[in-house]
Amino acid sequence: MEHKMTDMKKKNCEANVFDMYLRSHETFIKFFLFVIGLSVFWNSVWGDFVFDDAEAIVNNDDVQGTAPFWKLFYNDFWGSLINQNYSHKSYRPLTVITFRWNWVSCGKSAFSFHLVNIILHAVCSSLTYNVILVLLRGHSPSTAFCTALLFTVHPIHCESVAGIVGRADLLAAFLGFISILVYKHATHSSNSLRRMCTLTGISALLCVGAMLCKEQGITILGILSVYDFFVVNKLSLSLTNLLFNPRITLAISKPHRARPLWIRQGLLVSVGVLALYLRWCIMGSAPPTFKPIDNPASFHDQFLMRVLNYNYIYAINIWLLLCPEWLCNDWSMGSVPLIQSWADYRVGFVLLFWIALIGLLVRVVLSLFDQQSKRDLLIALSLIIIPFLPASNLLFRVGFVIAERNLYIPSLGFCLLIVLGVMRALHSFAKHSHNLFTGFIFVVFILSVRTVNRNEDWINEVRLYESAIRVSPLNAKMHFNLGRQAAEQNLQPLAVAYYREAIRLNPTYAQAMNNLANLLRLDQPREAEVLFKKAVRNEPELSSAWNNLGILLNSQKRFEEAERCYAEAVRVGRLRKKKADYLYNLGNMFLDMGDRTKALNTWINVTLLDPLHVKSWHNIIIMFDSLGNFSTSVIMAERALRVLPREATLHADLAYSLVQVKRFNEAEAHYKAAILLKPNTAVFHANFGVFYQLTKEYDKAERQYLKALALDPSYKKVHENYASLKQTMNKLNKRQQGGKRSSS
CATH class of the missing domain: 1.25.40.10 (Tetratricopeptide repeat domain)
Incomplete structure (x- = not known):
């Protein structure tokens, strides 16, 4: 017994020394975490724009600066009007502003976008040390450091850091963490009501700013409330007190502390409710609309089966945090088959999930742990659960099955939970403390290696989608994306194979049918027509399929059918640019029909719809x-x-x-x-040569023709014009020579 007590004292002494070191070297610790955060994600800086980056950045006028700055406040994250039915309702103007700054300052350079993401993650990693220290009331710097270290290297963050659109999560976390640090000072300013209200208001506004980076950011308000009630004011976590002790209410038992608490909570609630109301108004007072293919579980006919599938998805999220080996950038379209029966073996995973969760909750309210340990556990669970609520399908339907980037903030709570378990094991097994500590360092090393390896998957789209198929071979969307990549590289047989596999996995996949039909349009027009018609039947709002069907019918001189298809494409088209393209094709069809007036009027309408439509302006001028x-x-x-x-x-x-x-x-x-x-455009030099030949500036004409031929040696018309020019110049020379002889 004495030997055991000696080990415990020795271990406690070592822990105290480590805590003292951390307290005295806080700046170094934060710098160390910053450097580790940069190091494990540095190889992602060489990545390209991949996956959602194309829609959110490369093809987004709000980012490129072609749209007025004020307009991005009326658009969603993807550049569409947020109050429209087709919008995803992702309102993240602050994130879009940072993208726009990147684009304006560095142009279309993926390097600069990735660099900002990596720096943001490194800063967040550095902040987590102080954040956990604040939430644990500063009693265990070693717990805060180990949690921050685990958070810094966790592979679940690869999607948020290596995927550029993940910046929304990084910014939300950054502002949320700052909010927590500011709120700490608000809780210490009870004696100065003005200072307390000011700091609380700043903290709440930072949460609103986090929400304007990513919707999840507003949930930090919930973390602040838990922190205030249970950590700052030490509300008892004993079930007996909570249920049977009427004096547990702070307003009765401690009036001098209760009034500042309720003022702070009132401010948090007021700002949160007002922010959510304004956001609801901005998004057109309507929730986003999703299709069964986006989130199959939420469309299940049976309520109990919906709940069961939701819980299975929660269990998968926890498993990804616990064992981040099977990471995938997209979990839709068959990646997670629905549980259709209670006899499904996966129900066992749901039971394990709830056993673990209930066990932790019981520890919080029923165990014999000291109040501080209970509060630490409550903070860890709050950090996991509260920020995850927007992705849980409990408050509203979401448009995804699993999204790893949504785990960026919840992963901090998970890391804290793991570290609390390790710390308790260190106390319980004093003899093996060095082994446990070595094991923890080994786990950090393994996670770091996994993170570096996972970053490589995000270097380009082909590698990313191939890695997704290895994890989820049933994912039709990833086969579709690989088909699109193969088509862009002119690997038509490979693209056709991927598209056919995507359609086999999902027989109603309209976009795959549309793309496959495009590839088959010239060689197999009959099959292409069948595929286009299936696509518009399965997804009547797919404007590109209507447009492509119109092009096919137009090439077959089936003008009436083609005109109906173009008209439908314009009707269902969401983006002005796309509608302009469809109208442009309709104008080309009128020209094929020989109706110049209709063609001209149609192209003029295109320029009214999209004044930047170069092809239409060109056709109008030529006409x-x-x-x-x-x-x-x-x-x-x-x-x-x-x-x-x-x-x-x-x-x-x-x-x-x-x-x-x-x-x-x-x-x-x-x-x-x-x-x-x-x-380097040969036709411009050729036409300029004709101009100089017309104005009889033959030397200049010759130079332009020679430049055109240098750029395009097979330019037949230039050869003819140049030969004509040489004849003219020879005749002129002969006349000049003859004139000289006559005068002599």
């Missing part, structure tokens, strides 16, 4: 030229250049029209502008 109406052609070209001043094609079009109306000096200026913008 007026072909009709011999060169003055109108000049007017339209000048109008186009007012909105697209750096479009080389339009400068060349205007130059040609100006030549026809004998405005040669202006024409020459616009030819030069076109070549300055695109110096």
Whole structure:
């Protein structure tokens, strides 16, 4: 017994020394965590734009700066109007602003986007040490450090850090962590009501800012309330007191502490309710609409089966935190088959999940642990559960099955829970404390290696989707994405194989049918038509399928059917740019039919819908030229250049029209502008050569023809014009020589 007590004292002494070291070297500890956070994710900096990055960044006008700055406050995260039915209702303007800053300062450089993400994660990792120290009331720096270290290297964060759109989670966590640190000072300012209210208000507003980065951010308000009630004011966690002791209410037992508490809580609730109400108004007072394919469990007919499947998904999330080996960027479309019967073996995993959760809750309220240990456990559970609520399907239906990036903040609670268990084991098994500590360090090392390896999967889309298929071979969406990648690389047989597999796994996959039909359109038009029609039957709102079906029918001279398809594409199209493209194709069809007037009017409508639609402006100018109406052609070209001043094609079009109306000096200026913008375009040099030949500046014409031929040696028309020019120049030389002989 004495030997055991000696071991305990020795171990407690070592722990106290370590805690003292951490307290005296806090700056170094935070810098150390920052460096570790940078190190384990550094290899992700070489990654490309992958997966959701294309829609949220590369194809988002709000990010590229082509749309006015104020407009991003009316749009969702993906650049669509947030009050429209088709919007996902993801309102994250602060995150979009950081994307826009990245784009404006560094252009289309994925490196700069990744670098910001890595730095944000490193900062969050550094902050977690103070955050846990605050939430544990500062009693165990070693617990805070081990939790922060585990959080820093956890592989579950790869999607948030290596995936650029995960910045929303990083920013929400950053502002949320700052909010907790500010709130600590608010709880210590009870004597100064103004200071307390100011700090509480700042903390609440930081939570609102976190919400404007990612919806999950508002849940930090719940963490603040738990912290205030149970840590700062030490509300008893004894079930007996909670149920049977009426004086447990702080307002009765400790009035001098209760009043500041209720003021703080009132401020938190008021700001939270107001923020949620304003957000509800911004999103059009309507929830997002999702399809069964997005979240099959939430569409199950039986209530109990829905609940069972939800709980199975919760269990998977916990398993991913506990054993982050099978990580996947997308868990939709068959990745997690629904539980359809109580006899399914997976029900056992749900039971294990609830046994573990209930066991932890019982420990909080019924165990003989000291109150501090109970509070630590409550904080850990709160950090896991409260930030996860928006993704739980309990408050509202979500548009995903599992999203690893939603575990960024909850993972902090999970890491704290693990460390609390390790610390308790260190107390219980004093003799093996060094072995336990070594085991913990080994786990941190293994997780770091897994993180570095997982980052490699996010380097490009092909590697990412291939890794997803290894984890979830039933995921039709990943086969579809690999097919799209193969098609972009002109690997048509491979793309066809992936698309066919996606359709086999999901026979109603309209987008896969649309893409496969596009590949088969030239060689197998009959099958392509069948696939297009299946696609629009399964998903009538898929405007691209209607448009592509119209193109196919137009190529077969089935103009009436094609016109109906184009009209349907325009009707169901969500984006103005897409609608403009569909109208442009309709104009081309009218031209094929020989109806120039309809074609011209349609293209003019396109420019009204999308003033930046270059092809329509070009066709309008060419059409007026072909009709011999060169003055109108000049007017339209000048109008186009007012909105697209750096479009080389339009400068060349205007130059040609100006030549026809004998405005040669202006024409020459616009030819030069076109070549300055695109110096390696052979046709511009060829047309400029014709211009100089027309104005009898033969030496300049020769130089332009030679430049055109250097860029495109097979340019037949330039060869003919150059030969004609040489003949003209030879004749001119002969005349000049003959004139010299006569004069002599």
